[in-house]
Amino acid sequence: MPSTTAPLDLLLLPEWIVPVEPAGVVLREHALGIRDGRIVLIAPRAQALALPAAERRELPGTLLAPGLVNAHGHAAMSLFRGLADDLPLMTWLQEHIWPAEAKWVGEDFVRDGTELAIAEQLKGGITAFSDMYFFPEVASEVVHRTGVRAQITIPVLNFPVPGAHDTDEALRRGLELFADLRHHPRIKMAFGPHAPYTVSDDRLERVRVLAEQLDAGIHMHVHETAFEVQQALEQSGERPLARLARLGLLGPRFQAVHMTQIDDADLSLLVQHNASVIHCPESNLKLASGFCPVERLWQAGVNVAVGTDGAASNNDLDLLGETRTAALLAKAVAGSATALDAHRALRMATLNGARALGIDEDCGSLQLGKSADLVAFDLSGLAQQPVYDPVSQLIYACGRDCVRHVWVGGKALLEDGRLSRLDEDELRAKARAWGQRIVGA
Numbered sequence: 001m002p003s004t005t006a007p008l009d010l011l012l013l014p015e016w017i018v019p020v021e022p023a024g025v026v027l028r029e030h031a032l033g034i035r036d037g038r039i040v041l042i043a044p045r046a047q048a049l050a051l052p053a054a055e056r057r058e059l060p061g062t063l064l065a066p067g068l069v070n071a072h073g074h075a076a077m078s079l080f081r082g083l084a085d086d087l088p089l090m091t092w093l094q095e096h097i098w099p100a101e102a103k104w105v106g107e108d109f110v111r112d113g114t115e116l117a118i119a120e121q122l123k124g125g126i127t128a129f130s131d132m133y134f135f136p137e138v139a140s141e142v143v144h145r146t147g148v149r150a151q152i153t154i155p156v157l158n159f160p161v162p163g164a165h166d167t168d169e170a171l172r173r174g175l176e177l178f179a180d181l182r183h184h185p186r187i188k189m190a191f192g193p194h195a196p197y198t199v200s201d202d203r204l205e206r207v208r209v210l211a212e213q214l215d216a217g218i219h220m221h222v223h224e225t226a227f228e229v230q231q232a233l234e235q236s237g238e239r240p241l242a243r244l245a246r247l248g249l250l251g252p253r254f255q256a257v258h259m260t261q262i263d264d265a266d267l268s269l270l271v272q273h274n275a276s277v278i279h280c281p282e283s284n285l286k287l288a289s290g291f292c293p294v295e296r297l298w299q300a301g302v303n304v305a306v307g308t309d310g311a312a313s314n315n316d317l318d319l320l321g322e323t324r325t326a327a328l329l330a331k332a333v334a335g336s337a338t339a340l341d342a343h344r345a346l347r348m349a350t351l352n353g354a355r356a357l358g359i360d361e362d363c364g365s366l367q368l369g370k371s372a373d374l375v376a377f378d379l380s381g382l383a384q385q386p387v388y389d390p391v392s393q394l395i396y397a398c399g400r401d402c403v404r405h406v407w408v409g410g411k412a413l414l415e416d417g418r419l420s421r422l423d424e425d426e427l428r429a430k431a432r433a434w435g436q437r438i439v440g441a
């Protein structure tokens, strides 16, 4: 337990604090204190100002919230942003993205692409993200170095992938990484079988056994399109989610990404196994994949988180914008304007994401003892006036330009909109050089 007497390292004095848990609360005239990277105080301003603190930071006009959690993405695909637009999923994947990955994805690509993605995400208020890509050892090194928090997944597919000739090699290397990072304070390893249509039963069974042994998450694209479900029914007579349930993969650690197709039996399986759904509305819209019935899931008690997917299908890593899209789309899909209100939308983008990734003991809400993973949004701009409900303003009237400061584990990674550990000019130059190589080839 944090000491109650030692001086605070940092006392933040924003206009509003939105802890997310308890739900619906907005604190005014309050302060948040940090010691040793953890939240140790949330108290009325006057009371907090009486306490000793190494640094006090007035944040007038800002809303302090938990850092956003991007629960699904392919970080290094930031270097493929805009490479193949306006195509349906399977054409996009099979005719454009997989050939490009076979040609370009190596350690340097993953290092540079992941750095670019982390920079973009921090500038958008994201303090934790899930990464489902290749060379996880390279991605995790970048996460370690840049100070952000992440779930890194081990790729599992039926065919060779960049960085692994086969599943044996991918799992062997992945397990080494699990062991190396077992006690890392900010990196959590998980398994990333790509999708039901690219991973065989025997491979899925190996993933299940290993995930059980290691108490690790399983992160997978599932029911992304109606075509995926239809094809599985034609080939085997079984829906993909039902197959995963039969193979024993579903459980509280299972993270089903997309789920645009949900019948009553699918919903029962998700509820029964306490699995999470990760909703990626903009990728689903752009690839015309379908609509995830978020309100129906929420009302049934399913944990729904939100993700951007990769920058090649979105085309940005803007979780605040994604959450706004999710809130608007949920109303259209449910046929009800009360679906996914602003407070629940923020919860989906923070605590639900942390819960899906199994890191909610550490982050996702502003509660005593949790890591100080925070974002300060500036609501003083003209486009945010007047402020009746700061959470409504955040979800419906703010863009990434409102993100002022970001802390992870109490360390400032974005200060006044500037990255403290990454050089933007260098990132821009590297990204442009990759773009020139890729289009010039």
Ligand SMILES: CSC[C@H]1O[C@@H](n2cnc3c(O)ncnc32)[C@H](O)[C@@H]1O
Residues within 6 Å of the ligand: 074, 093, 097, 098, 101, 132, 133, 134, 154, 155, 156, 192, 193, 194, 195, 221, 224, 283, 309, 310, 313
């Ligand atoms: C080890 S998984 C990485 C693999 O997934 C591909 N990918 C990116 N976005 C999607 C998507 O929306 N559906 C299915 N597959 C996707 C990515 O290009 C990598 O090959």
Ligand SMILES: [Zn+2]
Residues within 6 Å of the ligand: 072, 073, 074, 221, 257, 309, 310
């Ligand atoms: Zn994806």
